[in-house]
Structure formats: C-alpha cells, structure tokens
Amino acid sequence: MVEDFEKGQIIVDKNVVTYHDLKYFIVELNDKFRPDNLIKYDVLLIDIKEDELVTYVVKQIRTHINPRIYMMPIFLLSTTDFHEVVTTHLTDGILPSINHLDSIEPRALDIKANIERINHPKVLSFESQMINRTLNLMYTRNKKVLNPIPYFHSGIGYYYPELSINFDHRDESGALKILEIAEQEGLFQSEFHERVYCCNNCNGSYLNYREVCPKCNSSDSISQDLVHHFPCAYVGPIEDFKNNIDDQLDCPKCNKTLRHIGVDYDKPSVLYTCNSCHHRFQDYYTKAKCITCGTENDVEHLVPFSIKKYIMTKKGENVAINGYINIEKQLESLEGTVTMAIFKVLLTYEIQRLHTQGYQSNIGYIHVQHAAAVAGVLGLEKQKALMNDLVQMLKSNLNPSDFVSFYNSSTIVFSFVNTKHKEAKEAIEEMKDLSERLLRKSFEKVHIEVRTDVIALKLGGEVESVVNSMVFPLTKM
Amino acid sequence: MDVFGAEIQEFFHYLRSVGFSKLLRVFWFFFFFEFFRYVIVDLISLVFIMWDRKRNRNNYEDAKRRMWLELPLVSIVVPGKNEGKHIYKLTTSLKEQTYKNFELIIVDDGSDDDTEIICKSLKKNGLIDYFIRNEVRGGKASGANTALRIARGKYVVHLDADCSYDFDAIENIIIPFYESPDVGAVGGNVMVRNYKESLATTLQSFEYTDAISIGRMVASYLGIYRVVSGAFGAFRMDILQRVQGWDIGPGLDGDITVKFRKLGYKIKFEDRAVCQTNVPNSFRKLTKQRLRWDKSLIRFRLRKHSDVFFPSQNFSLTNFISFIENITYTLVLNIKWYIYASDMIYNFASVLPFIIVMNFFLYTTTNMFKLLVFNIFRERKNTPFSYFVLYVPLMVFYHGYYLRIVRTIAYIKEFFFKQSYKDPWNPEKTSIKALEIGI
Ligand SMILES: [Zn+2]
Ligand SMILES: [Zn+2]
Numbered sequence A: 001m002v003e004d005f006e007k008g009q010i011i012v013d014k015n016v017v018t019y020h021d022l023k024y025f026i027v028e029l030n031d032k033f034r035p036d037n038l039i040k041y042d043v044l045l046i047d048i049k050e051d052e053l054v055t056y057v058v059k060q061i062r063t064h065i066n067p068r069i070y071m072m073p074i075f076l077l078s079t080t081d082f083h084e085v086v087t088t089h090l091t092d093g094i095l096p097s098i099n100h101l102d103s104i105e106p107r108a109l110d111i112k113a114n115i116e117r118i119n120h121p122k123v124l125s126f127e128s129q130m131i132n133r134t135l136n137l138m139y140t141r142n143k144k145v146l147n148p149i150p151y152f153h154s155g156i157g158y159y160y161p162e163l164s165i166n167f168d169h170r171d172e173s174g175a176l177k178i179l180e181i182a183e184q185e186g187l188f189q190s191e192f193h194e195r196v197y198c199c200n201n202c203n204g205s206y207l208n209y210r211e212v213c214p215k216c217n218s219s220d221s222i223s224q225d226l227v228h229h230f231p232c233a234y235v236g237p238i239e240d241f242k243n244n245i246d247d248q249l250d251c252p253k254c255n256k257t258l259r260h261i262g263v264d265y266d267k268p269s270v271l272y273t274c275n276s277c278h279h280r281f282q283d284y285y286t287k288a289k290c291i292t293c294g295t296e297n298d299v300e301h302l303v304p305f306s307i308k309k310y311i312m313t314k315k316g317e318n319v320a321i322n323g324y325i326n327i328e329k330q331l332e333s334l335e336g337t338v339t340m341a342i343f344k345v346l347l348t349y350e351i352q353r354l355h356t357q358g359y360q361s362n363i364g365y366i367h368v369q370h371a372a373a374v375a376g377v378l379g380l381e382k383q384k385a386l387m388n389d390l391v392q393m394l395k396s397n398l399n400p401s402d403f404v405s406f407y408n409s410s411t412i413v414f415s416f417v418n419t420k421h422k423e424a425k426e427a428i429e430e431m432k433d434l435s436e437r438l439l440r441k442s443f444e445k446v447h448i449e450v451r452t453d454v455i456a457l458k459l460g461g462e463v464e465s466v467v468n469s470m471v472f473p474l475t476k477m
Numbered sequence B: 001m002d003v004f005g006a007e008i009q010e011f012f013h014y015l016r017s018v019g020f021s022k023l024l025r026v027f028w029f030f031f032f033f034e035f036f037r038y039v040i041v042d043l044i045s046l047v048f049i050m051w052d053r054k055r056n057r058n059n060y061e062d063a064k065r066r067m068w069l070e071l072p073l074v075s076i077v078v079p080g081k082n083e084g085k086h087i088y089k090l091t092t093s094l095k096e097q098t099y100k101n102f103e104l105i106i107v108d109d110g111s112d113d114d115t116e117i118i119c120k121s122l123k124k125n126g127l128i129d130y131f132i133r134n135e136v137r138g139g140k141a142s143g144a145n146t147a148l149r150i151a152r153g154k155y156v157v158h159l160d161a162d163c164s165y166d167f168d169a170i171e172n173i174i175i176p177f178y179e180s181p182d183v184g185a186v187g188g189n190v191m192v193r194n195y196k197e198s199l200a201t202t203l204q205s206f207e208y209t210d211a212i213s214i215g216r217m218v219a220s221y222l223g224i225y226r227v228v229s230g231a232f233g234a235f236r237m238d239i240l241q242r243v244q245g246w247d248i249g250p251g252l253d254g255d256i257t258v259k260f261r262k263l264g265y266k267i268k269f270e271d272r273a274v275c276q277t278n279v280p281n282s283f284r285k286l287t288k289q290r291l292r293w294d295k296s297l298i299r300f301r302l303r304k305h306s307d308v309f310f311p312s313q314n315f316s317l318t319n320f321i322s323f324i325e326n327i328t329y330t331l332v333l334n335i336k337w338y339i340y341a342s343d344m345i346y347n348f349a350s351v352l353p354f355i356i357v358m359n360f361f362l363y364t365t366t367n368m369f370k371l372l373v374f375n376i377f378r379e380r381k382n383t384p385f386s387y388f389v390l391y392v393p394l395m396v397f398y399h400g401y402y403l404r405i406v407r408t409i410a411y412i413k414e415f416f417f418k419q420s421y422k423d424p425w426n427p428e429k430t431s432i433k434a435l436e437i438g439i
C-alpha cells in the first residue's frame, strides 16, 4: 500500500485512506508509530501480523491521554481472527482487506457519532480519569456490561480490558478499586463472578500453592509413617522394622514380628522430614509463593478480591456522556489533613477574618501533574505515599494554624493564614522547590512535575468559587 | 474429760509397769521397721547429705559452670491425652526458665477435645517447637517414644502437662549430669500445688514433703532411688536410645528407671529442681491413683524385672538392694503389718485399746519430730511446715490405715488377677499384647 492507487472511491495516499466521509490511517510494521498524529483521522487500521506489535499499538492508542485518540475505532487488517484476547476486546473488528471497507463502515460511523456526543470536562484525579475512560469506551461501543475476562497475563487473573489496560501488571488490582468507587457512585451495578486471592506484597494472583516445611518453607521433604508396636511401645518409621533377610517386619526393640495392623501394631501418625533443614514435623504449612515477586504468603494472609461483572446504570450512561467530575474521590484521610468539606468551612471563617484591620490570608495548592501517568508508573500505593510525603513536607513548613486538604488525589490545597500575599508567594516557591527535590530523591527514575499557585483571599469571596478559580488553570493543561 | 484423764493416767501407769523389753515386744513393728528406716536412717542420711553438699559445693558450682559452658540442647517431651487446656500455662512457665536452650515437643495421644487446635495455634505462635498428633491413642509410653523420634537434645526432660515449674527447674535438673558421668537420669522434686484444696490434698502434700521428697533424697544418697517421676524427670538421650525408650505402663516411670539402673547408671534425685502439680482432690480419685501405682510394684518389680534378684552377668548389688528395700518396705512390710495386727489381737487382746492409742501416740510424735527436724534439710519449700502441724495426728490414719489398705487391695488384685492389664490408663490393644508377652 505504499504506492498510490485509486480504486473506486477509495483514495489511498501513503498510509491514509479516505472513503466516503471517513479518514482511515493504516499502521504498518515499518512505520514510526506516532499516536499523537492520529488526531486527524477517524479510524485506525492495523496492518501488522506480529501479535506483540499489534498489542503494543492498541495499548498506545487506548491509554492515550487525548480522548479522541483513546476512543478511536480500531480494526485489524487480517483474514483470520486475532488470538490475543485483550486486544480483541479493545479493537472493533476485523477487516479482511482494504477492499472491504464497506463491511466496517457502519460500525466505524456509529462509534464516531457516539464519540462526538461525549463531553470531555477536564478532570484531575486519577480515579476520575479512569472512570471516564472506561465509561467513554463502553458507551461509544454501545457496551453495557463490563465483563471480567480470565487473562493469563493479568496480575490478578482477570482483566477488564477498557480499564485494566491503563494499569501496569503489578498494579492491576487498582482497577478493582476504581470499579468499587464507580459502583459506590452508582455508575455500575455489580454481579459477583469470582473471588481471587492475591499476594499480600504485590497483589499478584499468580501463586504457587504448595505444602512446605514450617521452619524453612522448603517444599522438599520426605514422609514416613510412624509405626507403634503395642507390646513394647516402640515407635519408629517402618524402615526400622525391615530386615535384610526376608520381607517380614521385625520390631527392633522386642524382636517380635509385626503381624496384623490394629492388633499388634498401628500407624498413628505421619512424620515429615525436611530435606533442606532437617526439621521434623507433622503438619505442612500451606503457603502460596507469589511467582511475580517471590513472596511466601501464609494462605490466611492472602488478599481476597471479589471479581464482579459490572453493568452500566442509567447514571453511568449519563456520566459517560457528560463526564465524571463533581464527586472527586477523597484520599483516605492522611495524618494532618482535613476533609474538603471542613477545609471549606475553615476557609469561610478565614474570609470573615479579613474584616480585621490589616489581616491578610491566602490559599495555595500543590498539584502533581499527569496523575494517571504517574500512577501508571509508580503504582497507586506509591503514589499515595508520595502524596503523604508532600503533606508532611507542607505541614512542617506551614504555621500550626494552617489547614491542609486534598482537593483530589493529586492536588493538595492549603492555607497561609495571617500572611502577607508576598510572603505566601515566596513561601510557595520554596515549597515547590522543596517538593521537587523531595520527589527527585524518592523517585529517581520517574520524572514528576508539580505545579503550585497561591491566591490572596478577598472579602466577600464565595468559598466554592475561590477554590475553583484557584484550581481552574489546572483544567486547561 | 475426767474420765479421759484417768484413762491416760492408767495408760502411762501401764507403760511404766511393762518395762522397755515388753514395750519392744508390743511395738516391734514400729521400732524395728518404721522408726529405724524412716527416722534413724533418714536422719543420718540427711546429715550426711548436707555435709556432702557443703564439702562438695565447689564441685557443684563447677558442674554448673561446665553445663552453662556447654549449653546442651534439652528436649522437653510432654505426651498426653486431652491435656490441651494445660499446655498454654505450661509454655508460659517454660518461657520463664533460666535455661533456654530447649525444644518443646508435645505429643497429643489421640485427644478427643480441643487439644489439637490449641497446640497448633501455640505452635504457630512459636510457643511449641514440635507438635505431633496421634489420631488414635497409643498410651503414654508410645507418646513419649514418638517424641523421642523427634527429639534432638542431649538430654530429655519428661514433663506432665498439668505441672508448673520453678524458673530454675530445668537448669537444676540438668546440673547433676555434670556432677558425675555415671548419672543416667535425674528425678525432680514434685510438690503439691493445690495443698489447700481439700483434706485429701493437704495430707498428700504432707506426704510429698515428707515421705516422698525426703524419702527420695535419702534413697538417692543411698543409691536405691527407684522412681524418676514422670511429672519431672531428666534422662540422658544416649541411654534412652539404648533402652529404646519407654515400655508400656502403668508405672513406666519406675520401669525406665530400672532399665537405666540395669545398665549401671546412677539415678539421682534433685530436690532443688522443683515442679508443682495438682494432686487428686478427693479420696476416691486418690484411691484410684494409688491402686494404679501400687499394682505396678507387683507388675514391674516382681514380674517384669525379677531378674534383678538373681545372679547374672548384669547383676548389681545396689540394684539388688534397691529392689529388696523396695519390696521389703512396701510389699513385705505390708504383709508384716497384718502379722503384727494379728499378733496384737491374738496375744494382747485385753490391752488392745491401749496399744492402738500408744501406736497413735508413737507415730504422731515421730511425724511431728520429722516435720520439725527435716524442715531444716529442705532447701525449697512451697508450704510453711507450720501449716501441717495441725494435720500431724491425721497422718497416722492416712499412712497407717488408708494407704495401707489401698496398697493391700492393689497387691491382691495385681498378684492374683493381673488387674493392671485391664486398666483403661492404657489402650486395650496394648494391654492385651503386654499381657501376652508377660511384661
Ligand atoms: Zn516391639
Ligand atoms: Zn525445612
């Protein structure tokens, strides 16, 4: 398809095909694939035979930051079904050849129309972004049910393609947390499907259950039946009773021959000897060794997750179109923070305090940019740890009377009470500096940018609008 | 009161008139056997024991030092059925021990209560090192032998689950092994924890403090100490393996001791290694316990280990004496007492009330004397001796009549009917086999 040719209404120019009202872009093996450039096209056709590369391309699209790109219709140019199950779920169909565009056109048009119906409010928190992406993808495909698909490569064994694609393997259980939030918000109803037990360390579900030595966790051991000889109370493994001459079993203590189990001897217990540490024991421990991270889990310490089937509600459909913004999920209360509601109450008092002659007050924020990307790289837990570090740094630099809250999971808002605006500006510059240094130190390999700002409080300011106006610039990035 | 006073006067008048030789004739049983063995011999021995201890203080300290230097692994084995409820307390008492290099092995011999659950959770929490469960009961001996399969210590300490131990008990029971290389087993000093619970327990406590504890100190000194208590006894592992563990009971404590003695090892009693136990709190339960103990004398001394009496290449004089002493002072004396009683009834029928009163008076005085004097020799007491003063008169009935009758019944039952083989203390399957081969 490198040479230009014209056939009917199909206009092919390099990798671009225009047919009726749709512009198709064809990705080929040798192309330098630039997802950002796809914004100009309506449909993506993948003309690659290598499964891994196809998967890579699909992932690049579906995790793209731009909604027009991540929702883009994707078809595989292929005569056979594609085998990779997740990729199959995340693409929209198969096109046997470029001459059959008619076969996919209705679906492509339908998806395109749906995409155009969707509004994209700028949302900041990772959780909101994830919910929106999932709902968007489902809605544009007229999909009502989000089914967990059993997936060998998944960290937790089950995959919700539209959502899980955004997560790294070791962090996939994060998808379940997102779905839980969405369910609490009434966007989904759920049906129980399965329960999985995951590694206590990494939440991986690829576990090797086996019986191990209670002392050293080795699964290499031998078992022996202990024989109790009634007349003399000798207790020992059956080997002790064997002789070199015949098949009879003779008691090493009283020399009598064992005759009849239950009458003159029995086998009351089994004894295992560990080949690794020589520990002797009767009961194995069942341990689950995590193949992913190597942790030996006690079975009772595995983390259970409910895998559910999620059905989009009417509210969910609504949110799919209009975006999920209003209810930003609060981070679990971290030490030293107040809830957003309390923050707003305190802010009201602070604004009233401005009546006092010469009293000045400010609020500011620290925002970690690209929350979804950061969470993708760090994992949700580390991202939370990062936010916690930031809060502690803030607290030690603010006055004791200042209050701190999470605006969302990647934005911290706080006050500079009884402080001149100029001083607050200097302080926040310093904090920006400090936090960037802190992040560089803690997360060497990840480039994390922060944005900060501070605004002076004005008399008569409406709390809601004060906060929103301060955070507003963030939505335009 | 006047009448009684007159009686006593008449009694003393009688005593004066009969003279000493007549007195011996009437109270021969007391003077020749009991007073001699349990007062004279005990007292002289105790004096020697204390003198020895003073003289060998350095020796003892040196043994202690060598033990701490070597720090041998001690395997504590606790076999039992339905003992789960005691195990937690036992582990806490063991956690307090000065000597810490031990492994704790619990063998659950077919319990049908919560023992398994309790022990497994204790094991998970690291309070028990090894827990082995036998689904079907095999008896105490097989339980202990199962523990022996696992034990890796240089010494094996056999404990009862319902006992608790002085914080230096394990240390003290191991030291004697370092005093002499001939020591094969050491018996601990069992005291009565529930001595205030009932009359039965108080009298037993008196018995444990006096007859059992002092008796064992003396026996140990004389080299004729017979029974290393199952509640608290320490054994050298190599010898236990040589004798291939415990044989079927009841009385397996005494039996294993005999097997050690036959190999030429010394058995020591260590009064400073103290364990406390709950004794039967009613006479009915006590009777059951003593019947079992006393039957084992017949079964093990007279029957199973009768070879001790005959010259053979393993013949040992002390073993011979130990057995003779044991049999004399239990079985023979028991028979002799009936001869004595008949003698009195037949020859002194007219003064029988005086004789009974006089016997009571002699024994009580002796008991009081022993209580006061022997108290000096006890290094570790769990009961103030004054507590027993009031009970001294009752001891005559306890020792002289109650225990004697129980013993007689036990001997008859065992001697003529081999009743111990029917004792549910052992599972029937093992008793049948033991009877078949006559052990
Ligand atoms: Zn045998
Ligand atoms: Zn091991």
Ligand SMILES: [Zn+2]
Pocket: A199, A200, A201, A202, A203, A204, A290, A291, A292, A293, A294, A295
């Ligand atoms: Zn793991």
